[in-house]
Amino acid sequence: xxxxxxxxxxxxxxKEITLLIEEVILAKGHPNITGRHKTTIEVTRETEISIRADxxxxxxxxxxxxxxxxxxxxHLLSGGQIEVIILVGSERFSFTAYGSPKxxxxxxxxxxxxxxxxxxxxxxxxRSTAAAKDVPRSMINLLRRGEDITIKIRALC
Numbered sequence: 001x002x003x004x005x006x007x008x009x010x011x012x013x014x015k016e017i018t019l020l021i022e023e024v025i026l027a028k029g030h031p032n033i034t035g036r037h038k039t040t041i042e043v044t045r046e047t048e049i050s051i052r053a054d055x056x057x058x059x060x061x062x063x064x065x066x067x068x069x070x071x072x073x074x075h076l077l078s079g080g081q082i083e084v085i086i087l088v089g090s091e092r093f094s095f096t097a098y099g100s101p102k103x104x105x106x107x108x109x110x111x112x113x114x115x116x117x118x119x120x121x122x123x124x125x126x127r128s129t130a131a132a133k134d135v136p137r138s139m140i141n142l143l144r145r146g147e148d149i150t151i152k153i154r155a156l157c
Contacts, residue, residue, distance in 0.1 A: 021071045021155035025111065027058030029088070029143030037132040039115045042122075043151060046109065055112070055132045057086070057140070058149040065105045065124050068153075073105055075155040082125055084113060085152040091139045096156070097125035111151075124153070 027043050037055035045061050068076075076082070076099030086093045097113050107122040117126045143149060 021075055023068055023072050023153040025061055025063050025151040027061040027149045027151070029146045029149060030059045031144055033057060033140060033143045035132040035135045035140040039131050041113045041128070041130065041132045043111045044109060057132055057135060057143060061111065064108050065111050065122060066108045068105065072153065072155060075099060076103055076105065076125065077101055081156040083154045083156055086135065086139070087150040088139045088142045088147050091136065091142065093135055093139055095128060095130035097128035100126055
């Protein structure tokens with residue numbers, strides 16, 4: 001057994017276990033993606049969007065908030081923090097946000113991250129550190145060409 005001053009995974013019968021809760025959402029870009037909204041980021045299952053949909057960064061999403069895994073829903077409903085990682089081609093962008101007991105998590109069409117504390121059925125998280133306007137323009141340009149987008153949502157402890 002190692003000396004108590006030496007780091008060890010096992011010591012005195014205790015075991016350190018870290019569990020990762022991660023949800024992965026896949027979607028597609030679209031020529032009308034502008035990424036100009038100042039307070040939200042949205043991904044939708046819709047197959048078309050208008051140029052006015054300035055918060056949308058992905059269409060044809062494989063999931064909406066209703067489809068989230070139960071473990072992530074519990075984390076969000078307890079007010080837990082999440083990290084959101086957006087991947088498009090070789091580009092990467094990340095931000096954090098928080099859940100809330102007020103979340104409904106019931107939309108079967110969209111996922112919306114909000115800088116504000118406003119909640120509706122589409123809201124996945126509030127108090128986000130980013131909005132669509134913060135997504136790098138190089139990433140938005142790839143999305144306008146129809147590139148695939150991967151969004152990883154990780155629970156933070």
